[in-house]
Amino acid sequence: MKKLYFFFLLFLSLALGAQNTVGLLSYQPTKTFAGYNLIYPHNQPNVYLIDNCGEVVHVWEDEPNWRPGNTAYLLDDGRLVKTKRQASVAGNPIWAGGGGAIVEIRSWDNELLWSFERNDENNRLHHDIAITPQGTILMIAWEKKTMEEAMAAGRSPFLLSNGELWPDYVLEVDPVTDEIIWEWHVWDHLVQDIDPDMGNYGVVGERPERVNVNWDTSDGAADWMHTNAIDYDPLNDQIVLSVPTFHEFWIIDHSTSTAQAASSNGGLSGRGGDLMYRWGNPAAYQQGTEADQQLFYQHDVHWVDDLLPVTHPYYGKIALFNNQVGADFSTANVLSPVYDMYDGNFPMTGNTWGPSEFDVVLQHPIPTQLYSTGLSSVQFLPNGNALIIDGRHGYAFELSPDNEVVWEYLVPLAGGQPATQGDILEVNNNLTFRMTRYPLDYAAFTDRDLSSQGWIEQSPDSTFCDFILPTNELMADYQLEIYPNPTNDQLTIEWEGGMMIELRLLDLLGRTVYQSKESGGRCYLSAKDWHSGMYIVQINGVSVSKVVVR
Known part of the structure; x- marks a missing residue:
């Protein structure tokens, strides 16, 4: 009997001592914010809702020929707004990482309710969307400019290695009417200091509200801006755009008409569609050096407001994921742009916009365990914790204010196929653009069946929780x-x-x-x-x- 008991304890010790390699890695329920996590991993077509034990409680399935384009959002009435594209992009006139094509609205039961597509020889949706309180959808898109058009706008021919340029624009679509109701194009707000005979000629350092058409960090690649995030502030009617190749985010006025957005007049700001604010890299408008740069190919720039009480200490501030801030580590950050609501503008400090530093800098307790050169997100939770996902590794964790990791999850997919518990996944094998946690009492979950549907991974550790x-x-x-x-x-x-x-x-x-x-x-x-x-x-x-x- 003693020998049997010894081997039982040895087996139990080995089983419990072994770390899970995919799915749920660790969990402290009393310190974790209770909710359900929405993920839309790359290289496969489905949107998953998982509980904090890593079990799937709902899934919006799609045909195997579709891929994320890149985001999905769950509305409080249970509808899902998702972006997608065809898996094969061979022969597409416009294609770069983050490319999309279609925005859909689906019911909780996955019924297609609405669809919008923009993917042709001159335009393509990409990366992200933002849903306004009125139900309209703001979308990011590339628009192709020929070499002749780019040079006519002052772009140096030495910065046109692809023979064309894809500047970004924002379009707003009303799903009720299927109409495009508003647009903003960066092409209307350029400055250049090469040709004084052109209308947009100017001293770049004296026109911070304009975008230098010859700022380039991508060796002249057509995907010039690569805008990877968009968010909307309904209180001040503003849009924020994350522009990683500039290592900046920009804020523009949404209170304009489309005609005003193409000009430098109108709207609450009086600036039309010129930039109201930009932050992260003053060298992009010749007002700083490399030493002044604070953003490094950032992602997920957004106002901290969704699902949080106004009493939260970060409510109304800007949060982001700072991807390449170090050679082997990333951070999540919060900052507080100063906005004068009476003047309708962000006052400058000298020739740049403040603040001079972040309010908050979050790192993994072991800094090198959070490093992603692209993708990734941060969400601040009502209990004071932060939910962070390293998109290159599909590694998500919840961080307490005491810098303690209280929950960890590794997206259990390998190249879009379910991984097996025990597998060691390589970087880029389970790419995941973002993760969002919705609270248990989120209205979308009322009277829904959220019982377990199993796990994404094969051979799951079903007893962990x-x-x-x-x-x-x-x-x-x-x-x-x-x-x-x-x-x-x-x-x-x-x-x-x-x-x-x-x-x-x-x-x-x-x-x-x-x-x-x-x-x-x-x-x-x-x-x-x-x-x-x-x-x-x-x-x-x-x-x-x-x-x-x-």
Whole structure:
């Protein structure tokens, strides 16, 4: 019997001591924001909603010939707004990374409700969209300019290696009427200092509201701006664009008409479609040097507002993922542009816009474990945590204000196919543009079936959450928190202050390994000498939770 028990403990120790390699990697339920996570991984067609245990609770499937284009958003009525493109892009007149083609609205049950396409010889949707409170959709698109057109706008012929240029524009579409109701084109807001006989000639450093047509970081590639994010601020009627090849984000006035947006007059700002604000790299408008650059091929620039109370400390500020800030690490950042709502403009500090530094810089506790040269996102959660995904590695984690990783998930796909638990995935094998967590009480989930539909990965670790989630409603009755779980050092148990409890820990054979009477609302147990395995926590004789010791 002793020999059998020894081998049982050895097996359990090896099983629990082994780290998952895909899917859910770690989870501290009492420190994590409860919700469902929306992902739309590359190299496959489906949008997934997964719970914090990594189980699929809903999926919007599509035909295998489709790919993300690149984002998807879940509306509070349960509709999904998604972008997509054909998997094969051979022969497409306009194609670069992040290319899209179609925007769709689908019901919760995946019924196609509306579709809009722009992908022809002169235009192509790409990267991101933003849905306004009125239900209109802002889209980013490339528009092709020939070499002759580009040179006529002052572009140097030495910066036209593809013989053409694809500047970006924004179009706003109303799904109710199928009409394009507003447009803004960067092509209307250029400055150049090469040819004084052209109408857009000027001193670049004196025209920060204009875009230097000869700023280039891509060796003259046609995909000049590569705008990878768009967001909308309904309070001030503004649009923010992330322009990674400029290492900047720009804010433009949406209160204009389309005609005003093509000019330098009109709108609440009085600037028309000229830039109201730009930040990240003043060298792009000849007002700084390399030492002044603060953004490095950033992604996911957005106003911090969705799903958060206005009391959140970052509400209304700008958040972003700073991809290439270091040679081997990335950061997530928050900053506070100063806006004068009475004047309708962002005041400048000298010849540039402030602030001079970030409000917040977040890194992984092991900085090199967060490094993605592209893609990626950050979302601030109502409990004060941040949800960050490293898009190149499909690695998502939730970070507490104390810089503790309290949840980790690795998108379990290899080249678009389900990976197997135990696989080691290489960089770019499970590309994921963003992850968004929606709270449990999000209106879209009302009266929906969110029961488990299994896992994305093959051979999933189906018992992982069983070890760490509460097993009894007394957890709530006692306001009980047990953390960290799994643990390998110290286990903290907290409960409603002033209540006396009888605490017991049992192994899986039902043997008591610890017993005491506790008061004061908190106790600390050293787990250093405990065998690796699972233990049952009992409060006043009732089993309330399971704890994994590694």
